Amino acid sequence: EDKVVQSPLSLVVHEGDTVTLNCSYEVTNFRSLLWYKQEKKAPTFLFMLTSSGIEKKSGRLSSILDKKELFSILNITATQTGDSAVYLCADLFGNEKLTFGTGTRLTIIP
């Protein structure tokens, strides 16, 4: 089973800062990499990345995949307190299975 490693484990920044979250994975039948945001409840879907080098963007969030180096980054610019959450990345491999990393806990200080 693939292993997904996220870094840093936690991050505390001030509102307005830009953050970069990292996700590395091992490839065994790799298909896609997904990012989720988890506040107090269920994870909510952010991005799915399949092709290397193509940035996906949604407002202040963006993400890119590097299939050669086996990693992805999630960038958040001009952070707001509402961005405080655990950010999870997951590797989709094989048929339908997602393997999740342990997450990065992001805290935004007003």
Add this chain to the structure above:
Amino acid sequence: DAGVIQSPRHEVTEMGQEVTLRCKPISGHDYLFWYRQTMMRGLELLIYFNNNVPIDDSGMPEDRFSAKMPNASFSTLKIQPSEPRDSAVYFCASRHGGGAHEQYFGPGTRLTVT
């Protein structure tokens, strides 16, 4: 759309009791997934169904766990007998068939076994 619905939202039970968690996936979704989330192990896939058929149950921790999907709009995860180490948040997720692989999660059931 109502999203994925799970019940109960919280369950507290004593060791040895049977626990049944319920899930209603998003209408029209072909896949249903059961996950467990703990601080120690993060989010782990337990089992998933495609068109009501269990496809992969390799994540089910032991025989005390069982899952069923009698129809396209309902699934259960049962633990019998429950143990304190089963305490966790259990999520159900669903997704549409075809090329889109993003899964949509329910609010979860927080299970505490004392």
